[in-house]
Amino acid sequence: MPKRHDIQTILLIGSGPIVIGQACEFDYSGTQACKALREEGYRIILINSNPATIMTDPELADRTYIEPITLDVIEQVIQRERPDALLPTMGGQTALN
Structure with missing residues (x-):
């Protein structure tokens, strides 16, 4: 797929806490x-x-916020970072809600 030049910054919502044996696929897919x-x-x-997730490794993202995944926090990050796109699908059910 060709790169879109109208998008430079993407906000990705992570998967949050993981229950052992459940939802690690969201962490893996977010990392990828x-x-x-x-x-x-x-x-x-x-x-x-x-x-404690590999997704918060400093090498993976240009800026990482380790914060509760709430509407207020997401709005604050959007105001501060001004992303061109939002990718909520990597966060599992939490991000989709």
Whole structure:
């Protein structure tokens, strides 16, 4: 897929806390999304409430917010970072709600 030049910064909503044995696929898919998008040259902003996940590795995103995944926090990050796009699908049910 060709790169869109109207998008430079993408806000990715992480999966948050993971129950052992459940939802680790969201963490994995989010990590892979960060890697792929950065390889394409996009600036990645990540919000995730789980500091113990590989997704919050400083190498994966240009800026990482370890904060509760709430509407208020997401609005604050959007105001501060001014992303061109939002990718909520990596956060599982929390992000989709």
